[in-house]
Amino acid sequence: MSTSNAELQAWINQVTRDCRPDSVHWCDGSEQEYQGLLERMVADGTLLKLNQETHPDCYLHRSDPTDVARTEHLTFVCTQEQEDAGPNNNWMAPGEAHVKLDKLFDGCMEGRTMYVVPYCMGPIDSPLARCGVEITDSPYVVANLRLMTRMGQAALQRIEREGRFVKGQHSIGDLSPERRFIMHFPDDLLIRSIGSGYGGNALLSKKCHALRIASYQARTEGWLAEHMLILGLEAPNGKRCYVAASFPSACGKTNLAMLRAPLHMQGYKIFTIGDDICWLQPGEDGRLWAINPEAGFFGVVPGTNEDTNYNAYAMLNRDALFANVAVTADNQPWWEGKKDGKPSLDWKGNPYTGGNGPAAHPNARFTVSMRRCPSYAEEAEHPRGVPISAIIFGGRRARLAPLVYEARDWAHGVMVGASVASETTAAQTGAVGVVRRDPMAMKPFCGYNFADYWGHWLNIGAQLKQPPKIFHVNWFRKDSDGKFMWPGFGENLRVLEWILQRCEEKVAGRESPIGLLPKAEDLNVDGLDLAPDALAALLSVDSGEWREEMEHINEYFTQYGARLPERLRETHRAQAGRLAD
Numbered sequence: 001m002s003t004s005n006a007e008l009q010a011w012i013n014q015v016t017r018d019c020r021p022d023s024v025h026w027c028d029g030s031e032q033e034y035q036g037l038l039e040r041m042v043a044d045g046t047l048l049k050l051n052q053e054t055h056p057d058c059y060l061h062r063s064d065p066t067d068v069a070r071t072e073h074l075t076f077v078c079t080q081e082q083e084d085a086g087p088n089n090n091w092m093a094p095g096e097a098h099v100k101l102d103k104l105f106d107g108c109m110e111g112r113t114m115y116v117v118p119y120c121m122g123p124i125d126s127p128l129a130r131c132g133v134e135i136t137d138s139p140y141v142v143a144n145l146r147l148m149t150r151m152g153q154a155a156l157q158r159i160e161r162e163g164r165f166v167k168g169q170h171s172i173g174d175l176s177p178e179r180r181f182i183m184h185f186p187d188d189l190l191i192r193s194i195g196s197g198y199g200g201n202a203l204l205s206k207k208c209h210a211l212r213i214a215s216y217q218a219r220t221e222g223w224l225a226e227h228m229l230i231l232g233l234e235a236p237n238g239k240r241c242y243v244a245a246s247f248p249s250a251c252g253k254t255n256l257a258m259l260r261a262p263l264h265m266q267g268y269k270i271f272t273i274g275d276d277i278c279w280l281q282p283g284e285d286g287r288l289w290a291i292n293p294e295a296g297f298f299g300v301v302p303g304t305n306e307d308t309n310y311n312a313y314a315m316l317n318r319d320a321l322f323a324n325v326a327v328t329a330d331n332q333p334w335w336e337g338k339k340d341g342k343p344s345l346d347w348k349g350n351p352y353t354g355g356n357g358p359a360a361h362p363n364a365r366f367t368v369s370m371r372r373c374p375s376y377a378e379e380a381e382h383p384r385g386v387p388i389s390a391i392i393f394g395g396r397r398a399r400l401a402p403l404v405y406e407a408r409d410w411a412h413g414v415m416v417g418a419s420v421a422s423e424t425t426a427a428q429t430g431a432v433g434v435v436r437r438d439p440m441a442m443k444p445f446c447g448y449n450f451a452d453y454w455g456h457w458l459n460i461g462a463q464l465k466q467p468p469k470i471f472h473v474n475w476f477r478k479d480s481d482g483k484f485m486w487p488g489f490g491e492n493l494r495v496l497e498w499i500l501q502r503c504e505e506k507v508a509g510r511e512s513p514i515g516l517l518p519k520a521e522d523l524n525v526d527g528l529d530l531a532p533d534a535l536a537a538l539l540s541v542d543s544g545e546w547r548e549e550m551e552h553i554n555e556y557f558t559q560y561g562a563r564l565p566e567r568l569r570e571t572h573r574a575q576a577g578r579l580a581d
């Protein structure tokens with residue numbers, strides 16, 4: 001096959017010459033092609049067929065034990081000037097990066113098939129959507145892209161019509177962490193990734209394109225590429241509004257996006273538009289509009305069950321690809337938090353004895369098409385997206401951050417987002433549970449200098465006639481025994497209800513130095529089994545601790561030197577002042 005786009009054809013020819021695959025396969029995105037890939041992977045052991053009676057069309061992929069999460073220390077942004085990548089990114093000069101990568105890619109596909117995968121991020125007819133092509137030697141990556149993106153013929157046609165696309169060159173190489181790099185060349189709309197077959201390292205449409213490259217593009221084009229879920233919230237009166245929420249990796253986006261109303265709040269309904277990535281653009285009407293560029297989910301498996309995430313759990317019994325879960329004796333997938341069955345083999349395929357850590361890897365994941373989600377919203381296909389009424393930032397903080405508070409205005413909201421901190425999780429390699437700054441949940445994903453990014457956020461706000469209100473939430477506050485104080489999951493709807501009422505100006509907030517908190521009587525806690533004083537603690541602001549926090553935020557901002565927007569500095573100063581009073 002070939003394409004009428006000369007740039008694409010030349011790039012494919014070049015990669016073919018360099019990587020020397022045995023054959024080249026252009027993906028058309030058909031069901032037949034998908035089934036063929038699955039069969040081939042079952043035959044060579046890349047995939048294991050799970051119990052087809054209980055889990056029709058479900059498969060398990062066991063990745064290399066050194067390749068189970070994103071590797072941030074091997075991820076680089078290669079701009080000409082280091083300052084443009086900023087202190088928030090690893091940087092390498094483009095020339096040096098290409099020399100290193102050329103050596104690694106040389107002949108790396110010998111004996112393998114090279115797949116050419118055109119994909120579209122966003123509804124295929126949306127002006128907000130953008131296309132890309134991933135070249136990969138991993139049929140597992142291709143199968144994931146089929147579920148996660150609008151992939152194949154239609155995307156190629158859009159590329160040929162528009163002429164512009166992001167290039168992603170990927171090879172699993174020899175899977176050695178010593179020869180693993182995920183490099184971005186935003187000026188060339190190019191990604192080169194080698195040595196990993198896992199998630200965000202290898203499905204280049206996702207974090208590499210839809211966040212790192214897209215955020216860079218968005219800055220010059222006047223939009224935002226964010227690590228956010230999008231949900232539709234339908235109130236008992238039938239009115240729907242849309243909310244975008246940004247939490248760091250493995251901090252609750254998928255769960256909130258698919259929330260099911262608990263029994264006592266049956267009048268409400270949540271619709272899922274996206275669970276991980278959101279592209280936002282000011283509309284002509286002065287509102288902020290959002291699309292989900294993805295078409296599927298790559299979600300955290302452990303902890304998922306009928307109570308925590310009913311809708312996700314319902315998707316996991318057919319047409320799902322699992323990565324690094326355990327299996328039961330009758331070959332059903334199993335993970336920590338699953339209520340039935342017991343593990344027979346752990347995620348590495350070894351007999352599970354109980355003494356050797358969890359049976360499923362803590363970052364075990366599922367891949368499924370969005371259409372399989374019972375709460376999937378038709379609006380996800382709307383070319384112009386949905387208008388956003390509220391933006392929520394959040395993190396995993398055992399202390400300090402209250403359950404919910406509202407920023408005073410857009411600029412204050414940008415400061416709230418820029419100062420998000422969260423405990424690290426298993427979604428990236430390295431220590432778990434360490435608090436680090438993760439502004440807008442974008443620390444691993446912003447393709448340029450954070451200082452410029454915050455400036456861009458301020459500019460976007462200035463263009464909006466009806467800017468969304470900005471909130472901060474924390475589901476993860478712990479008591480002195482180390483137990484979560486807030487029940488979380490479905491009960492988070494109580495917080496969404498308050499947010500909705502604030503958006504509609506139906507309730508007033510309670511002023512505090514960090515923003516508006518709910519008055520105790522405005523947060524619905526009927527029927528909740530909260531420890532005595534828990535609500536007061538969840539809604540309290542400790543000025544002493546917050547003064548210290550403002551010092552830490554200041555130290556963090558100082559790294560960005562003169563590039564830090566003055567407005568952000570002022571907003572910080574004003575809050576520190578309010579805390580000192």
Ligand code: GTP
Pocket residue numbers: 247248249250251252253254255256275276298299300302303304308427475476484487488489492
């Ligand atoms: P990425 O896909 O990595 O970007 O993560 P995500 O933000 O979509 O995270 P996800 O919703 O998959 O949640 C990850 C973990 O957080 C799981 O272990 C959940 O059980 C836990 N979690 C989610 N929501 C809540 C909550 O409200 N309270 C508590 N305590 N845990 C939660």
Ligand code: SPV
Pocket residue numbers: 069070198199200201206207248249250276298427428
């Ligand atoms: C995350 O780590 O934020 C994810 C999973 O959503 S990955 O696709 O691996 O980045």
Ligand code: MN
Pocket residue numbers: 227249250276
């Ligand atoms: Mn994510």
